[in-house]
Amino acid sequence: MKPEIKIPQATAKRLPLYYRFLQNFANEGKKRVSSQELSEAMKIDSATIRRDFSYFGALGKKGYGYDVNYLLEFFRRTLNQDEATNVALIGVGNLGNALLKYNFHKNQNTKIVVAFDTKAPDEGTTINDIPVFRPERLEEKFKEYQAELAILTVSARSAQDVTDRLVAMGAKGILNFTPVRLSVPDSMKLMNIDLSLELQALIYLIRNNQE
Template identity: 55%
Template structure:
């Protein structure tokens, strides 16, 4: 994907396609049409065909797509064959929930280190993941060569922790705080505001019945 210029909207849909193709493969299905994919993932078939067209000829007219080949292609595109180690900063209620989640939908993602300012948590192992004092963040991220981090800290700590992560060499941050952190151009940030998403859903329910 690094060598391809594809729209961000398309890139966001690739994991969705991959997970469903993996489900089809595990269930023994050998081929699938864009219409079938559309019904399953709730993306219109024209969009699916356009998304796929960025990667060349992935299917055959009148036949559809070979499930195994397409699954393997998107798996390789998404680096599913490479294990990505992730740091979790902030082991409060949300952080603990993420540790429990273990990212079952992907075998290529693993939270390998967690950090927290609470001295009662630092030094423990939770859900198989070592929790370090936040004072060791820069050192551990560098030593473990971690490039992706999840941020679930209090608002006031978001930017200072982000600065430490950047110092340690982090290249991508999933930010669960409501603060919009500032990072260099070469550090990607994905903001996930659960309250905002819920409020948006409630708004749509109230105004688009």
């Protein structure tokens, strides 16, 4: 993605979704698709899709729609699908173990290459073929395995301390699964995923709809 393009975070989060559905259309042999067809498939308002696409210039033609292969190639380049991104997982509890087992198998350009956990032995160990070390070796192994991003599934009390270390190391971004609202500099990208809040919001929507 070109640095001069300012993309809202909500739009940025939808880009991988567009890429996935365009892959589905291409696999079905479709050559072109309208914003309405994308809307029906993705359950996203067509006006939102057109607005998202408008940030990148003229991606389609009026009366024709969008060329599927062109869009697929465009989003592949935009999302850097040809460049591998190494990820470090910090915290191998229940959620961390699940992430190690999954390890983004459907995203060939993203992979957890190293993990850290307080229960790891001094000499390190492996879980699902991923090396796991004690947090004391974070700086050393993060660099050795050429990790760029970190996934945090640590305890709330240690989340900011680990974040400060990642900032000092020059990590580019954090996917935060902890309930803590982390403090990071503008140079670091941060995304928060709070499963309990999402579940509470879903319960509210269900009950509110019933009423």
